[in-house]
Amino acid sequence: MSVLKVIEILANSDKSWEDATRKAVKHASKSVKNIRSVYVNEQSASIKDSEVTEFRVNLKITFEVD
Template identity: 55%
Template sequence: MSVVKVIEVLANSTQSWEDAAQTAVTEAAKSLKSIRSVYVKEFQAVEENDQITQYRINAKISFELKDSEGPQT
């Protein structure tokens, strides 16, 4: 039986919301194994001089806990 844990992360990008989501997954993967999915909960943008300068997301990343290794955080 598998157990899945969900963490909430914030990420940003100067390129796009998709790039911000990829950044969230890339950074989470440095310390988490068995990532299963990412759910983008909220989108936000920072505007300066009529231009978007930052794309921000609030995301939930789910990953499987391994029985023999114990919880991953």
């Protein structure tokens, strides 16, 4: 039987929501092992002078507990 845990994290990128998600998983994997999946809970963006300046994601990362 596997035991899974879910944590919630926030990340941002100046390129895209996908890039923010990839950065979040890469950074989380430095301290969290056995990541199984990521769920994008929410997306938002910052705007300055009518231009998108930053993409933000709120993620839920699921990983297996040893």
